[in-house]
Amino acid sequence: MVSSLYFIGIDGGTESVRVGIFDQEGTPVGFASRTYTLKHPRPGWAEQDPDEWWASLVAAVRDVMSKSGIVPDEIAGKETVLPIPTQKHAG
Numbered sequence: 001m002v003s004s005l006y007f008i009g010i011d012g013g014t015e016s017v018r019v020g021i022f023d024q025e026g027t028p029v030g031f032a033s034r035t036y037t038l039k040h041p042r043p044g045w046a047e048q049d050p051d052e053w054w055a056s057l058v059a060a061v062r063d064v065m066s067k068s069g070i071v072p073d074e075i076a077g078k079e080t081v082l083p084i085p086t087q088k089h090a091g
Contacts, residue, residue, distance in 0.1 A: 005076035006068075008061070012053065014038065019060040021068050021075075030068035032060040 006029060011018045018033040034056035039047045065072070 004074060006070055006074050007077045008064075008075050010057065010061075012057070017053065017056045017060050019057070019064045021064055021070060024076075029070065030064045032064035032067065034060045034063075 005024060007022045007024075009020045009022065011020075015038060016033050016035040018031065020031045021029040023029055036048060036052045036056045041047060
């Protein structure tokens with residue numbers, strides 16, 4: 001039986017992913033983040049590797065869970081903010 005329940009929030013941005021764990025009152029319990037590479041193969045271009053996003057997310061979640069001492073069964077809910085731009089330059 002789980003004694004306390006927590007919530008995990010994930011924020012994926014342009015340069016990093018940030019993960020926070022919060023208790024039922026909304027009090028922060030722990031945070032972790034991981035950066036990822038932004039490549040510029042040509043002037044005006046920017047590219048990122050989705051596999052690197054995933055690896056960074058997994059590492060940040062594992063880190064915050066480890067630092068906070070919370071186990072997966074104690075996570076009651078998850079909230080994710082991951083804007084995925086898909087703009088292509090035509091021309």
